Amino acid sequence: MKDTEGYVTADGRQIGGVLMELRNITLKFGGVTAINDISFDIREGEIRAIIGPNGAGKSSMLNVISGFYTPTEGSVWYKGEQRPKMKPYEVARMGVARTFQNIALFEGMTVLDNVMTGRLTHMNAGILSQAIWWGSARDEEMENREKVERVIDFLEIQNIRKTPVGRLPYGLKKRVELARALAAEPSILLLDEPMAGMNVEEKEDMSRFILDVNDEFGTTICLIEHDMGVVMDLSDRVVVMDYGRKIGDGSPDEVRSNQDVIDAYLGVPH
Amino acid sequence: MLRDIFITPFVDMVEAPDFLMQVLWEGLVSGVLYALIALGFVLIFRSSRILNFAQGIMVVFAALTLVGLHAMGLPAWIAVAATLAVMFVLAVTIERVVLRPLVGQPDIILFMATIGITLFLIGLGETIFGGENKVMITGELGIPTGDTVLEPFGGLLILQHLDITVVLVAVALVGALLAFLNYTRMGRAIRALGDDHQAALSVGISLQTIWVLVWFIAGIIALVTGIAWGARAGVSFALEVIAYKALPVLMLGGLESITGAIVGGLMIGVLEKIFEIYWGQPLLGGNTEAWFAFVLALIVLLFRPQGLFGERIIERV
Ligand SMILES: Nc1ncnc2c1ncn2[C@@H]1O[C@H](COP(=O)(O)OP(=O)(O)OP(=O)(O)O)[C@@H](O)[C@H]1O
Numbered sequence: 001m002k003d004t005e006g007y008v009t010a011d012g013r014q015i016g017g018v019l020m021e022l023r024n025i026t027l028k029f030g031g032v033t034a035i036n037d038i039s040f041d042i043r044e045g046e047i048r049a050i051i052g053p054n055g056a057g058k059s060s061m062l063n064v065i066s067g068f069y070t071p072t073e074g075s076v077w078y079k080g081e082q083r084p085k086m087k088p089y090e091v092a093r094m095g096v097a098r099t100f101q102n103i104a105l106f107e108g109m110t111v112l113d114n115v116m117t118g119r120l121t122h123m124n125a126g127i128l129s130q131a132i133w134w135g136s137a138r139d140e141e142m143e144n145r146e147k148v149e150r151v152i153d154f155l156e157i158q159n160i161r162k163t164p165v166g167r168l169p170y171g172l173k174k175r176v177e178l179a180r181a182l183a184a185e186p187s188i189l190l191l192d193e194p195m196a197g198m199n200v201e202e203k204e205d206m207s208r209f210i211l212d213v214n215d216e217f218g219t220t221i222c223l224i225e226h227d228m229g230v231v232m233d234l235s236d237r238v239v240v241m242d243y244g245r246k247i248g249d250g251s252p253d254e255v256r257s258n259q260d261v262i263d264a265y266l267g268v269p270h
Numbered sequence: 271m272l273r274d275i276f277i278t279p280f281v282d283m284v285e286a287p288d289f290l291m292q293v294l295w296e297g298l299v300s301g302v303l304y305a306l307i308a309l310g311f312v313l314i315f316r317s318s319r320i321l322n323f324a325q326g327i328m329v330v331f332a333a334l335t336l337v338g339l340h341a342m343g344l345p346a347w348i349a350v351a352a353t354l355a356v357m358f359v360l361a362v363t364i365e366r367v368v369l370r371p372l373v374g375q376p377d378i379i380l381f382m383a384t385i386g387i388t389l390f391l392i393g394l395g396e397t398i399f400g401g402e403n404k405v406m407i408t409g410e411l412g413i414p415t416g417d418t419v420l421e422p423f424g425g426l427l428i429l430q431h432l433d434i435t436v437v438l439v440a441v442a443l444v445g446a447l448l449a450f451l452n453y454t455r456m457g458r459a460i461r462a463l464g465d466d467h468q469a470a471l472s473v474g475i476s477l478q479t480i481w482v483l484v485w486f487i488a489g490i491i492a493l494v495t496g497i498a499w500g501a502r503a504g505v506s507f508a509l510e511v512i513a514y515k516a517l518p519v520l521m522l523g524g525l526e527s528i529t530g531a532i533v534g535g536l537m538i539g540v541l542e543k544i545f546e547i548y549w550g551q552p553l554l555g556g557n558t559e560a561w562f563a564f565v566l567a568l569i570v571l572l573f574r575p576q577g578l579f580g581e582r583i584i585e586r587v
Pocket residue numbers: 029032033034052053054055056057058059060061101
């Protein structure tokens with residue numbers, strides 16, 4: 001099963017080998033089993049979706065991948081190696097960036113500053129050099145500023161660069177959050193419901209950005225989304241969760257015709 | 271009586287503007303120190319939700335350590351460096367021994383823990399350096415002690431060189447701190463952590479590193495304040511009270527606002543001095559500085575519960 005060959009998508013993109021693999025993940029909160037023995041992988045360059053009804057355990061899965069939750073059982077493999085127990089900031093430094101279901105931004109800081117924090121994992125000047133050797137820390141600062149400006153241009157938020165994030169409408173906040181994650185130049189980008197609460201136009205914009213990011217930077221993306229239509233358009237492969245279990249895994253077409261998935265979405269009693 | 275309250279003080283101010291300037295200057299000097307200490311509180315509170323009861327004792331401890339190390343034979347500036355090192359070790363120790371094990375506990379537990387730190391530092395300070403009053407090594411540090419006399423409005427304005435130095439150093443320190451917070455990676459991380467823990471973690475910020483850093487900054491602030499205040503009042507455990515002045519400053523400025531701490535500190539320093547001189551001494555027998563700031567803060571809170579600068583952003587979920 002260890003094929004490193006990858007596959008070619010319907011639209012002709014070459015998908016690489018396994019980048020991240022979740023093996024037999026179980027996550028319990030007291031009596032609640034949020035994730036029940038789930039395994040799946042994410043391949044280099046693909047857009048992988050996790051779907052499922054409310055409370056299925058999707059966010060929990062993303063939290064396991066990003067180190068916010070430690071699985072009760074099972075292991076996470078990254079680039080072919082088993083990942084030891086890690087804190088979220090350590091996972092971030094390994095190249096995993098994420099957004100949150102309930103937007104987590106630095107409300108008091110400007111858009112620019114928010115996106116700049118995405119560069120923290122790339123800034124190495126030590127504390128001392130920052131405090132004393134103004135020079136080297138400043139060069140680094142300028143270099144990162146350039147990268148950040150490019151992300152800001154890419155996501156078309158130039159006009160709000162200096163606006164405090166707290167004042168932005170919901171849709172733009174979501175975009176700023178994406179910008180911050182992108183600024184990290186992640187090897188995996190995790191998006192928890194990037195289009196939730198958006199109107200149709202905003203959803204279209206966001207879909208376009210996600211596709212563009214994947215296309216231009218080759219970024220591997222794992223996203224959670226409720227809107228079936230959007231998921232089918234965006235993703236290369238889909239994991240379907242229901243009550244903490246995996247009930248489907250495959251291409252959008254395969255998943256759509258899977259009887260368990262249809263039942264879960266139509267609310268057939270368990 | 272009404273005349274004494276509402277008219278005489280203002281007449282006095284206008285008739286002797288040079289004296290008013292003297293009062294303002296002295297208030298400003300205290301205010302700068304209040305602002306510094308409040309800033310230490312704010313940094314720690316923003317990044318860890320801890321109301322640091324130990325800030326005051328850190329001032330005493332830093333001053334004691336400096337004077338003590340000098341008394342043991344270290345040259346003054348080496349003693350300063352050594353004291354900074356001690357404050358750094360203290361920050362690391364507090365993070366390891368107190369904060370890390372208590373992470374996620376209710377705020378009140380963390381607050382109690384800082385009371386524990388206070389008691390520990392009192393004990394440690396007394397054991398190593400003794401509890402008796404000491405003199406700050408002002409001269410040895412090269413802090414000037416003379417004064418400059420100006421003659422504004424044909425009157426007299428006496429500026430102690432010590433006070434001028436204190437203000438300059440404090441302004442430089444605040445300036446450096448603001449630059450650090452706004453333009454460096456670590457500074458941005460500190461501000462970020464204050465805004466949203468989850469988001470901070472997701473961009474690779476380590477809570478532990480930031481906690482050590484903010485406690486160390488609080489330690490640096492404690493040392494500077496300790497030197498400044500110790501030079502005027504001597505070094506003793508009574509110094510701790512100046513940190514309590516940070517409380518009304520925080521009530522006014524808000525626990526989370528850096529600007530609030532600075533403006534609030536200066537305001538309280540100046541207003542309490544003016545009140546003392548023009549109302550307190552003539553009408554109330556003086557010594558109003560002990561309580562004025564608290565009453566002022568309470569009155570302000572009656573009308574603006576969020577403090578002067580608290581513009582709470584309403585969270586949308
Ligand atoms: N930190 C936590 N503590 C306790 N229970 C939790 C925690 N996080 C998630 N759960 C529980 O785990 C289950 C799965 O939640 P999760 O948020 O992962 O679902 P989801 O699929 O993301 O749902 P939604 O579509 O509503 O976002 C739920 O029963 C939830 O209550």
